[in-house]
Amino acid sequence: MGTEHLEVVFFGTDKGEVTIRDIKMQQNFARSMSLADAMNPDNLLCYEMNGATLPAPNGFPLRLITPGWYGIANVKWLKGIEVRDTRFMSLLMGRDYVTIREEEHNGETVRAETSVGRALLKSAPAKVTRNDSGHRVVGAAWGAPIDRVELKIDQGPWMPAVIDHSEEAEYAWKIWSLDWPNPSPGEHTVTSRAISTAGQIQPAMDDPLIAKKHTYWESNGQVTRRIRIV
Template sequence: MALFHPSLMAQTSTIGQGERIIPFLDQPAAPAPADAGMNLLKWEDLNSWITPNPQFFYAWHYDQPVLSEKDWKLQITGLVKRPMTLSLADIKARQRQETIFTMECSGNDGLKWFRGGVGNAKWAGTALAPLLKEAGVMPGALEVVFTGSDEGEEQIREFLDDIRPIKMKQNFARSMSIDDAMDPHHLLCYEMNGDPLPSANGFPLRLIAPGWFGIANVKWLKRIEVRNTRLMNRFMARDYVTIREEDSQGRKVWTETSVGRALIKSMTAKVT
């Protein structure tokens, strides 16, 4: 939700005779580090259900690429019968679709100062599924990888005895199953609240996957690859992994899953 702070919700709830409001005891968030640069949302500054673009949070792990509409292209490749290379004009010429989606970073509230990684916007673009169908997904395809233009150096192997650490440049990328990618609500998005995507929020094109945490909504999209093996990069297999303890026939086991769909963190309720 991008309009009401929980404490305000508690104060404006309808109560019955003999009931009283118990306000939340939330403490104000600690100040963010000076170099955080994430434009975290300030609830008190909002006066609309829609979060204005200048107030919408942003985050990235590598560089923020500077891209021009003229030179940018999107590739649809991999296990498809008809690979495609599309300009932004090609994508804008397709049927337009809009959605209102509240996006939240999966790390929101994970740090004392990180409590504003959420925003609600009206996104517009074209549906992803019809493009994948036109490209012709081949039998045996397992998942779809979305690769952004942002890149950085990753250390793949730590230094160990006489083995030198391995470093290489990688682009940011995330993946989802074929079935998930075919969700009719997923967009190749070029517009945010009626304006072109701001650079910090993914210009010229990003994936919008309603119901998924922000990490899955890849910005600065440059390639969509259909493949028959799972993506095992930093953002699918090392970071953004949830570890849970489960009971298996009386024994404790740990399961790891990639962060994907957004989860409910809290709900406002009436105490009776």
């Protein structure tokens, strides 16, 4: 069997009771990925944070960090690593942390399940503050190399936000802002969308990719905030 069929499983110390087909058992937290993904040189086995021993709430004595993946992949309190030649199917790989989405196959609608994996392109407005020129919308973008972020207020046109380039690490969140001079009093909506360097655009909530998804995992649709200006 080629290495492309191998999986690497990361086991945490934390465990709990699960019930599968009326059988109760103790199961350790664990997540798996392909051998190629596990061997990515960006992955880290962390035992320190900011020059000090890794705190217990953050995963002491050892934590897996997989940059660019959904947070659930970063196994805390790591106790063991195994290589397997069959798919690993724990509760948290086979039932929880799965995305269920409608798909069309030969005119028939079916529901497909996929494991939560890599982070997806996303942005979100975080806050609106007052400044000397009026108001400023501040937010973040992440999940892919970010080319630009655009903002829409109410039903107006998309406007380019200003990205803070003080942190240029590959997987760092990009903080962005947009000055909003003299907004009218009352309620407004503020929506952001990120565009990656590959040209991918964060989808709208009515995009079939999002609208046909029946779980909230991997929901990277455009985020709209409601703001009241007084």
